[in-house]
Amino acid sequence: MTHVPDLPDRSGAAAGDLYLTVDAVWNGRRFLGETTFRSDGERLHPVTDVPAHARTRHHRIAGTLFPRLTDHHTHLGLTDQHALLSGGITHAIDLGWIPAVAAGWLTDDLTRPAVAIVGSLLTCVGGYPVNAGWGPPGSSTEVGGEREARLAVRANVMLGASRIKVTLNTVAGETVDDRILRGIVSESHAQGVPVTVHVEGAGQTARAVAAGADQLAHTPFTERLDDALIAECVRRGMNWVSTLDIHGWGDPTEHHRIASDNLGRFARAGGTVLYGTDLGNGPLPVGVNARELRGMLDAGVPAEAVLRSIAGGRPTPEGTAPTIGPRIALVPSPPPEDLTDALPDWLADARGLTVARLTASAHDTNSHDTDSHATSSTEDHA
Numbered sequence: 001m002t003h004v005p006d007l008p009d010r011s012g013a014a015a016g017d018l019y020l021t022v023d024a025v026w027n028g029r030r031f032l033g034e035t036t037f038r039s040d041g042e043r044l045h046p047v048t049d050v051p052a053h054a055r056t057r058h059h060r061i062a063g064t065l066f067p068r069l070t071d072h073h074t075h076l077g078l079t080d081q082h083a084l085l086s087g088g089i090t091h092a093i094d095l096g097w098i099p100a101v102a103a104g105w106l107t108d109d110l111t112r113p114a115v116a117i118v119g120s121l122l123t124c125v126g127g128y129p130v131n132a133g134w135g136p137p138g139s140s141t142e143v144g145g146e147r148e149a150r151l152a153v154r155a156n157v158m159l160g161a162s163r164i165k166v167t168l169n170t171v172a173g174e175t176v177d178d179r180i181l182r183g184i185v186s187e188s189h190a191q192g193v194p195v196t197v198h199v200e201g202a203g204q205t206a207r208a209v210a211a212g213a214d215q216l217a218h219t220p221f222t223e224r225l226d227d228a229l230i231a232e233c234v235r236r237g238m239n240w241v242s243t244l245d246i247h248g249w250g251d252p253t254e255h256h257r258i259a260s261d262n263l264g265r266f267a268r269a270g271g272t273v274l275y276g277t278d279l280g281n282g283p284l285p286v287g288v289n290a291r292e293l294r295g296m297l298d299a300g301v302p303a304e305a306v307l308r309s310i311a312g313g314r315p316t317p318e319g320t321a322p323t324i325g326p327r328i329a330l331v332p333s334p335p336p337e338d339l340t341d342a343l344p345d346w347l348a349d350a351r352g353l354t355v356a357r358l359t360a361s362a363h364d365t366n367s368h369d370t371d372s373h374a375t376s377s378t379e380d381h382a
Contacts (some may be wrong), residue, residue: 017040018039018058019038019054019057019058020039020058020059021034021035021061022034022035022060024064025064025324025335026064026067026311026313027099027138027152027316027320027322028314028316028322029316030213031064031335032319032320036058037324037361038360041355042325043313043323043355044174044323044325046322046323057173057363059362061362062372063330063332063333064330066090066328067324068091068311068327068329068348070091070201071084071113071276071278073277074095074277074278075096075278076115077097077102077136077139078134078279078280079093079279079280079286081285084286086287086301086353087288087330087352088329088350089287090114090328090329093115093116093118094115095165096118096119096129096135096140097119097120097343098120105118106191116163117160117162117210119160120139121235122140122153122164122184123141123143124143124144124175125144127142127167127169127172127176128167128173128200130142131171131172134280143176146179149166149176149184153188153191154187157193163194163195163196163197163214165195165196165197166181166195166196166197166198168181168198168201169199169200169201171200171267172203178207179209182212185212196215196241196261200221201223204220205229206222209238212236215353216240216241218240218241218243219243219263219266220259221256221258221259223258230269231269231329235326237272238272239273240263240271240272240273240274241275242258242274242295243259244263244292245284245289246281246284247259248367249282249291261299263299267299267301267302268300273301273305273309275292277292287348287350288310288347288350289348290344293310293344297344303339310347325354326354326356328354328358329351329352330351330352330353330358331349331351354368
């Protein structure tokens with residue numbers, strides 16, 4: 001008998017590909033309703049219908065797909081990365097660890113989130129967090145002058161850093177001076193990477209802004225910023241990472257109140273807020289943190305902005321679904337009608353997985369719907 005190989009059909013599908021229909025998918029801007037994808041085992045490709053010969057390989061999956069859910073402030077050396085993916089976080093930004101160790105997380109290990117790193121934290125001699133106790137030796141680089149600072153930036157970038165982090169914490173002691181800080185920002189920008197700053201103590205946000213930093217690693221929590229400084233942050237295009245829940249872990253402290261006030265005014269002024277938890281700092285959920293999301297909402301960040309702060313991504317053309325994978329997040333129910341009320345708990349049900357795992361699971365359940373001609377919908381829930 002002559003072997004006849006699997007040939008692609010007119011949709012680009014191979015004979016063995018599966019088709020999956022979900023309740024909704026996030027396209028970077030809003031939710032699209034019921035959508036069908038062709039799975040090639042690595043990625044999901046949106047399709048308008050299922051070929052007749054593939055009806056028996058068409059499966060329905062209850063829930064909402066996200067191409068990514070990102071925690072923009074983690075310390076992966078202090079947490080279980082595999083559990084983090086299982087908990088719904090598909091992409092993680094590590095904001096400080098031993099560079100040679102962190103570089104190892106850049107490999108495409110699909111059992112944990114995709115990772116971006118800063119490498120070591122840059123600080124002055126003896127500055128925070130050298131003696132804070134949470135970071136192992138080598139996770140901070142102490143710089144005594146501008147040349148050392150510039151060399152430290154280059155060293156981190158050479159090991160895979162896609163951003164640089166500097167600490168300005170006067171509560172814990174000395175910090176780099178303004179000349180060194182400007183040198184760090186200048187060298188980072190020359191290397192094509194942004195600068196994120198840990199600010200703690202009076203006047204440190206103003207210093208970061210004046211130096212041209214791109215991001216605050218935390219919402220400022222030790223001082224109430226005046227409206228003019230917040231407006232300047234917005235004007236310069238700076239974004240802030242939320243990290244509200246570290247201030248009390250569900251029992252809000254005074255720092256939580258100050259940060260919440262600052263964050264709400266920053267958002268109302270038009271500032272860009274990013275979801276981030278400072279994972280590794282105390283008893284935080286390993287995965288999507290409903291308390292962090294609720295804190296952002298309570299601070300006055302609009303529900304749609306909260307969703308974009310974690311789901312992010314480049315929006316697809318109006319009314320079209322994205323090609324997604326190999327990591328995805330699945331919430332096992334459709335989007336809620338009232339995001340402001342339901343978003344935190346709903347999104348905390350997200351589970352991260354790979355397209356391969358989702359495809360295999362759908363195939364194993366054998367829950368195909370052979371009469372379905374699923375098409376993309378543009379129902380707007382958000």
